[in-house]
Amino acid sequence: MRHLCLTAVLLLLSTTAAQAKLEIENIQSTYGPLLPERKELEFFPNDLIFFRYLVTGAKVDERGQVDAEAVVKFLDEKGKELNKSTIPFKGPLSLGGNSFAGAAYVVLNDQYLNGTYTVNVTVTDNLASEKATFTREVRIRPVDFAIVHPRFSYDADGKAQAPIGGLVNQTLYFRLGIVGFNRGQDRVDILSSVQILDEKGKELLPKPLETNIKSEDPKVVKATNVATFNGSLHLHRAGDFTLRVTVTDRLGQKTTKIEFPLRVTAP
Secondary structure, eight states, X not given: OHHHHHHHHHHHHHHHHHTOOOEEEEEEEBSSTTSOBOSSOXXXXXXXXXXXXXXXXXXXXXXXXXXXXXXXXXXXXXXXXXXXXXXXXXXXXXXXXSOEEEEEEEEOOTTSOSEEEEEEEEEEETTTTEEEXXXXXXXXXXXXXXXXXXXXXXXXXXXXXXXXXEETTOEEEEEEEEESOOOTTSOEEEEEEEEEEOTTOOBOSSSOEEEEEEEOOHHHHHHOSOEEEEEEEEOOSOEEEEEEEEEEETTTTEEEEEEEEEEEEOO
């Protein structure tokens, strides 16, 4: 009789573990899916709001696949829905388990004015008919000279997304946008400067890698509200570094910069 009771308890515990509740964990605001965490939830027009998170307790079918989706809503201060998107999560969990990485993002354009907004994310597990939700309040700042939406990849076209770093002998490509630059004289003159620092903060490049965007065509200047800088780095040795990008608006006499940790490891 004791043996039967013990068996029943073990069966109950096993069933409970197999039916874990759908949850969203480790929610982070980041610059992109593989990029560092963004500490402040403040953004500029033409920036990217991005949250990554972990979905746990998902139901898996007999083929080891999940069938879920995330609905991302962007709301103004009064709760009015300004944008809505659906991101599907369908396919096998090749490494086993019942969890997978999720993403939610909103691409900001000039229609979003200074103010407070809410990002609402609801993940639905279609196999288990369960839902999990989280919300985050974000702030869109007035237009100012700033670096927005940095992107990194292992190809020049930006299709193979990358973290900030990689293996020795890889090439890391990057692209970033600039907003809020001076266009009042029907001219644009922006200088980008890239420098690499070692662990002690010492500059490693004898001269920064510089790129200049200039235009005196009134039609081009009027139509351009985001300037884009592209660059690449050959990862020729292992180590921990810092990537620093400094951008200067020569007409507006403003400077801004952004820094990221850059890790290169041996294959």
